[in-house]
């Protein structure tokens with residue numbers, strides 16, 4: 001398969017600003033499967049109605065409101081910022097719906113409810129948690145697939161065969177509980193080291209505070225992702241040392257919180273709050289009621 005080698009320049013948004021062919025290369029292959037790309041085309045949008053197009057012939061769209069340069073005309077999905085994926089298309093739809101609601105109300109399109117994260121403890125009793133805690137060292141279950149030859153004979157065949165009941169049960173227990181966060185209260189810590197001892201991945205360290213280099217030299221386990229920030233607590237009350245956690249290693253098993261005698265570590269469920277058009281409408285109604293009440 002012969003391919004052109006391109007040299008590409010990116011603009012400030014990370015989009016391709018210009019490109020040119022600089023070479024040609026040949027990749028030896030037995031078979032080549034074509035994956036069809038996609039392209040935006042708007043020949044049907046008149047160019048004199050106030051919708052500006054950029055040098056790629058796609059509409060200029062506000063990244064917060066999804067409004068084009070013509071008031072009251074909104075774009076979302078691949079039409080807004082070029083090919084992305086279905087998750088983005090749905091998110092754009094939600095954001096554009098908020099804008100359309102505000103536009104119909106004559107409100108400021110940029111005045112949007114903030115996003116947030118709610119944290120609530122998962123502790124239900126001394127050793128009871130509202131999720132399946134504990135560390136499961138089982139390896140990842142491999143999803144069985146339909147044989148490759150069968151897949152080529154019948155392209156619309158469902159490829160993934162599904163887990164057996166046993167594998168499914170093992171796989172869910174491997175869950176990293178990403179929605180459960182480890183939350184530390186420095187004021188409660190008595191520096192007993194129990195959490196340090198029990199952590200199955202050695203991602204916790206109690207150490208004198210210092211610059212990044214000094215702290216890193218004292219970590220129980222070397223870092224795998226040096227770019228990711230470490231959690232460094234405030235000073236612990238007995239020795240002024242700090243609790244350090246490498247979030248990259250943590251498997252959210254909750255054993256630190258289970259073992260801690262003072263509740264200094266807690267496992268807290270995090271709920272991401274993303275406002276939708278209905279939340280904006282409810283806020284508008286509430287503001288209306290309050291204004292009426294105030295006379």
Ligand SMILES: Cc1cc2nc3c(=O)[nH]c(=O)nc-3n(C[C@H](O)[C@H](O)[C@H](O)COP(=O)(O)OP(=O)(O)OC[C@H]3O[C@@H](n4cnc5c(N)ncnc54)[C@H](O)[C@@H]3O)c2cc1C
Nearest residue numbers: 035036037038044076077078079080083084085086087089
């Ligand atoms: C080969 C391929 C594989 C992909 N795989 C994935 C994947 O696995 N997962 C994933 O998340 N995303 C994937 N994507 C990306 C995903 O399909 C798109 O990001 C998503 O479909 C965009 O949704 P959309 O509603 O913005 O646009 P589209 O789904 O393209 O919908 C636009 C619709 O508008 C219609 N239309 C166009 N012009 C007009 C007109 N003038 N008048 C009336 N109707 C018109 C089109 O016929 C189309 O139905 C893939 C894309 C391609 C091309």
Ligand code: SF4
Nearest residue numbers: 199250251253254256
């Ligand atoms: S939740 Fe994280 S920090 Fe706590 S014991 Fe498990 S792996 Fe270690």
Ligand code: SF4
Nearest residue numbers: 189190192193195260
């Ligand atoms: S188990 Fe609790 S009290 Fe003991 S060192 Fe860890 S956080 Fe501090």
